[in-house]
Amino acid sequence: MAGRMAGRKRVEIEHIEGRGCVIRGDDIDTDRIIPARFMKVVTFDDMGLHLFEDARKAAKGKHPLDDESFAGAEILVVGRNFGCGSSREHAPQALMRFGFLAFVGESFAEIFAGNCTSLGLVCVALDEAEIEELRGSIELDPSQNIAIDVAAQTVTSRAGVMQGSIPDGTRGQLLEGRWDATAVLLEAGEAIERRADQLSYVRGY
Amino acid sequence: MSDQPKNLFDKVWEAHRVRELPGGQTQLFIGTHLVHEVTSPQAFAMLRELGLPVRFPKRTFATVDHIIPTDSQVRPFGDPLAEQMLSELERNCREGEITLFDPASGHQGIVHVIGPELGLTLPGSTIACGDSHTATHGAFGAIAIGIGTSQVRDVLASQCLALARPKVRRIEVSGALQPGVYAKDVILAIIRKLGVNGGVGYAYEYAGEAVEAMDMEERLTLCNMSIEGGARCGYVNPDEKTIDYLRGRKFVPTGEAFERAASEWRGVASDRGAEYDDVVTLDAIKIEPTITWGIHPGHNIGVGERIPTPAGASDEERAGVEEALEYMDLDPGAPIAGTPVDVAFIGSCTNGRISDLREAARVAKTGKVRDGVRAIVVPGSQAVARQAEEEGLDAVFRAAGFEWREPGCSMCLAMNPDKLIGREICASSSNRNFKGRQGSPTGRTLLMSPAMVAAAALAGRVVDVREVI
Numbered sequence: 001m002a003g004r005m006a007g008r009k010r011v012e013i014e015h016i017e018g019r020g021c022v023i024r025g026d027d028i029d030t031d032r033i034i035p036a037r038f039m040k041v042v043t044f045d046d047m048g049l050h051l052f053e054d055a056r057k058a059a060k061g062k063h064p065l066d067d068e069s070f071a072g073a074e075i076l077v078v079g080r081n082f083g084c085g086s087s088r089e090h091a092p093q094a095l096m097r098f099g100f101l102a103f104v105g106e107s108f109a110e111i112f113a114g115n116c117t118s119l120g121l122v123c124v125a126l127d128e129a130e131i132e133e134l135r136g137s138i139e140l141d142p143s144q145n146i147a148i149d150v151a152a153q154t155v156t157s158r159a160g161v162m163q164g165s166i167p168d169g170t171r172g173q174l175l176e177g178r179w180d181a182t183a184v185l186l187e188a189g190e191a192i193e194r195r196a197d198q199l200s201y202v203r204g205y
Numbered sequence: 206m207s208d209q210p211k212n213l214f215d216k217v218w219e220a221h222r223v224r225e226l227p228g229g230q231t232q233l234f235i236g237t238h239l240v241h242e243v244t245s246p247q248a249f250a251m252l253r254e255l256g257l258p259v260r261f262p263k264r265t266f267a268t269v270d271h272i273i274p275t276d277s278q279v280r281p282f283g284d285p286l287a288e289q290m291l292s293e294l295e296r297n298c299r300e301g302e303i304t305l306f307d308p309a310s311g312h313q314g315i316v317h318v319i320g321p322e323l324g325l326t327l328p329g330s331t332i333a334c335g336d337s338h339t340a341t342h343g344a345f346g347a348i349a350i351g352i353g354t355s356q357v358r359d360v361l362a363s364q365c366l367a368l369a370r371p372k373v374r375r376i377e378v379s380g381a382l383q384p385g386v387y388a389k390d391v392i393l394a395i396i397r398k399l400g401v402n403g404g405v406g407y408a409y410e411y412a413g414e415a416v417e418a419m420d421m422e423e424r425l426t427l428c429n430m431s432i433e434g435g436a437r438c439g440y441v442n443p444d445e446k447t448i449d450y451l452r453g454r455k456f457v458p459t460g461e462a463f464e465r466a467a468s469e470w471r472g473v474a475s476d477r478g479a480e481y482d483d484v485v486t487l488d489a490i491k492i493e494p495t496i497t498w499g500i501h502p503g504h505n506i507g508v509g510e511r512i513p514t515p516a517g518a519s520d521e522e523r524a525g526v527e528e529a530l531e532y533m534d535l536d537p538g539a540p541i542a543g544t545p546v547d548v549a550f551i552g553s554c555t556n557g558r559i560s561d562l563r564e565a566a567r568v569a570k571t572g573k574v575r576d577g578v579r580a581i582v583v584p585g586s587q588a589v590a591r592q593a594e595e596e597g598l599d600a601v602f603r604a605a606g607f608e609w610r611e612p613g614c615s616m617c618l619a620m621n622p623d624k625l626i627g628r629e630i631c632a633s634s635s636n637r638n639f640k641g642r643q644g645s646p647t648g649r650t651l652l653m654s655p656a657m658v659a660a661a662a663l664a665g666r667v668v669d670v671r672e673v674i
Contacts, residue, residue, distance in 0.1 A: 115353035180355075
């Protein structure tokens, strides 16, 4: 995780391996991942402490994140439209600081997925049936190793090798270590100012 | 120059393309960067760590909205965390030479309310902000997208974003809306039809007679909730209403320069015969005043309908319907009208503009807030507040028993002291009914138009606003 937390460094992300954790449910929004009241801070340092806080309280110890058998998991398996709602990067920050490096789900909200990429976190989409199979397999044997191959877009577990998908642009960013975009964008140099000068609302009408 | 007809999205994307990046992404120039206190402090800190300056400080504008209290905005704020966030923004703006519209400026307000108001939101421009409701600005024919904090850093450093080009879906709303039916109802109906993730990978172009008939503020409401439908941005083609709205605004050129600008703005609209990746149509006359009953904005029905039952839901939706019914504790199969409410909230970047307050005040004039209902009106900006006070709307609301507050995001996401308590049910003109969204982990939200919220405040329960006005 240090590589990802450090940021800026060009770290190529090709494989993620670790144990899995399952959070069931579709359309899990970023307010649920990190309630807004915990965003009243000027750093991301403590985000991991409040991950799914209200959902965990409501579940009274029965939330997957409080399940000992999932402790230390690095890959989170989710449902459809995970991370919808607010653009808050606090959500993937909280997940990352809790220890997750990758997400496998039926689909991801767009801003959430983009925020994950900016942090070097991997989102892999699988179809519904395979997600269900993977969930079942992890719940049956949480100690098993789950492996994600970014280039091949596969998720390997005791349930077998599943062909998933990672959007082309994102895959390239991860594999080539361009996921931290600032340096890449700055490489355009003066071309940025040249573009700005062609826009009358920027230059002045 | 090609003569091939193009849609607005293509034109604006082309005009802002800096270069193609490996892997199919585009480096896109961001003409206007809007900043607020919640998603920016970490971005400024990262910039500092990298030793980089703000690349285009004159194209970056900041305000304070999410954490600002609405009872008293006297400094220091009662909440030391809120005070720290504004102090940090002030420092970052000072060091970065960025214009900050704070309460003392007279231009403070919700970032998506002040952008258009000040004339910062222009047709044919690109706008980014660390806030998912940035889509709002698309109402003027801009590509406006919400970003996370690392991308805020990217824009501060380079005035650019690395983006994959989305597909474009045209959504045509034909015919005319019934009286008492607003843009809020239209966007909820669109989300109901296409789903909360139906727009993933798309930009939405809103069009058709009902959209053309909307004023600029209604178009802002429409585009605002694009993200609730999964679309990162939505837009309306600029027309004469757009141009009339912009004339005389603070950051809009005057005289001949205005005419030159207006001519460019007209040219940016989608060409006749432009192609789209998808086209969807809706019939305006069929749209009723609409209310959410569940835990995401797609869980919505017309005011005349009944709360869904798990048995009536599709296999794909059943688990979500069950979860929502359990959380909301509403009776499946019962009419939504008549649902009791404890709190009424009028405001937010969705519905906190002057036309929203006028419509709500029309309703407020007809009665008094029901005993036991807590009703608050939070104008979207200082300019909206001034205008409302000039028109006497504040007096109308106060006389009816509503509290009249200072501008901010307030109870839309409850990062300030305005929160639901316990299991309260709130009739809310905001945009999200997620679990815990309005500040109580067990609080409940019913989204609806501001006029419907006002009607619910008076009745103490959900009613059809068409029976009131």
